[in-house]
Amino acid sequence: MRRIFLHQGSQAGVFHCTSRFLDRVRHFASEEAKDLFMKIVRAYEDLLGVEVLTFCIMSNHFHLLVRVPHRPEGFDVPLEVVLARMERAIGDEAMALVRTQLDLWTRSGLDSAIEEWRQRQVARMFSLSEFVRCVKLRFTRWHNRKHGRRGTIWEEKFGSVVVEEEERALRTMAAYIDLNPVRAGMVEDPADYRWSGYAEAIAGKVGARRGLVRIIGQMAWPRATAAGAKPWGSEAFPNLVETRALVFYRAILGGQGAARKREDGTVVRRGLSEKVREKLTTANERRVRAEVLIRRVQHFTKGAIFGSRAFIDAWFEANRSEIKGRSRKSRKRGSRCLGLRAMRGLYTLRDPRP
16 A cells, blocks of 8 residues: 555655664664664754654664644745755765765856755655655665665665544554553663653753644643644743643653553563552643553554544545555445544554554
């Protein structure tokens, strides 16, 4: 099935993106590799105009929850801004080649070539495909140069799931991503694994905290602003809003981080210890109720679209011709119930598999 986008001629939307290394080799095993990968992600986030709401960098794969805005009408960026953003993203060696080429065009009086190049860079912005491609390519070049090798290190094209830009769907998917190190038995407290959006937010990093504000939504804002008196991006009460978002998100992690056990006490799926869960959920301020994730299921990476029934059914009806097999005619609706009591009201495009 082709990659799903919600709008004709635009890649706008929120997406859970994943990609693994060939043969599941742990190329992210070192702190250096994980640190560099996140620097690359943040640099291309700035260059290409997307928002990384949260993320988790595991040893052999990554998770990114990416919001791609609609391209504003008449959007344009001057050359000096493009160059400033690009310098951070592509590295010194590649940037030197870019500047050499631009200098050559300038000396030759080829202003039209410079303008065409600038327009190509602007055209790349607000693209999920371009963002993930650039991030993976830049990391591959660094890794191959460091280890004296050539060729791709990635298993396949990246996977992406469309996530409805609705607070409950965003919170559920974000918590799934940030709890990955706990499920894998790497840490007891998700804040202890610093290559995740939640840990970065705890550490006070601005990008991560703004991502949580986007995820939590109106509940992060004081009552005077939650009704829409202040637009998104307002600088009013920034510390208060970020703190409220973090408090609510901690409670959500505590709720969704429960271990799953059999009746005899055997652990089926790792989770947070009772001590850590209590620490997270007692910061709830009694304003939100934590959503409990009963079990880990593949719909978070395999479901194609994740959100409400109306959201998925609307896409299905508009794109039924793109569905392969008998489902194109036989399916009455596109949404599939998850069958999880704690996630009642959320659906996927495909049938979930435990």
